């Protein structure tokens with residue numbers, strides 16, 4: 001009986017974090033694009049050099065154009081799911097990061113100007129950052145499997161990265177004349193070859209190559225922030241395979257691999273992702289030769305926590321079983 005009481009108490013706590021049972025106005029977790037860091041880039045600061053030649057961050061006008069397009073792309077999508085998309089345009093904020101949160105029915109992304117002013121960030125990179133934050137809201141499984149952190153509403157970090165290049169950037173860049181834009185860019189030879197192999201349509205190939213520039217921009221930012229000497233590249237994938245899904249920010253090369261994978265998956269943008277079945281709307285290892293979620297952060301087997309849920313966060317499966325009878329929609333209840 002004490003066990004049951006404990007489980008119900010825990011379940012009641014969980015409901016606060018998930019907006020179940022009339023606590024819809026509770027503020028929930030923020031998920032940064034980057035791990036917490038001390039870098040600040042105020043407006044007008046040109047002291048940061050970065051690794052990319054010819055790059056100096058983006059302008060305020062470019063930043064606003066990106067946010068306008070994200071707002072147009074996703075306002076109705078969020079509305080259809082019962083939310084209201086709120087993009088906080090924090091251009092003057094020096095923080096080198098971004099985040100997502102849900103406050104009641106407001107689905108918020110916080111887009112700080114500091115990251116947009118980093119020299120490694122291009123228009124392509126900033127669009128990826130915004131798409132990553134949308135991915136926390138819309139990226140489906142796998143969700144963050146740590147309800148006590150209040151983040152169970154959110155797609156995990158690797159999943160948000162995957163959503164960015166699998167879905168969001170494709171729609172974003174589809175509005176551009178990529179045939180005119182791409183000739184001024186140097187496209188990585190492997191990205192060029194794989195984009196051509198995966199997509200028959202030239203327009204789709206161009207979008208795929210444009211996404212490779214997004215992946216390079218933010219991966220070079222990761223390298224700069226973590227002061228790594230090894231340059232992340234498309235042809236040096238992270239070959240580690242996790243035993244359990246990592247909900248946190250993957251390592252630099254691993255994140256680049258995820259972006260590349262998403263860009264190469266030929267599943268249609270219109271194929272919906274699912275909050276409970278990671279296979280829907282995406283590429284799957286064993287079925288698709290490329291384009292699936294990278295194994296350096298994702299474990300697709302149920303016992304590895306990759307089915308969109310994850311393992312019991314309480315360290316006691318019998319407690320989780322009791323909670324799951326009451327709240328089967330909790331992420332760790334899907335097997």
Ligand SMILES: [Zn+2]
Nearest residue numbers: 031032033157
């Ligand atoms: Zn994130």
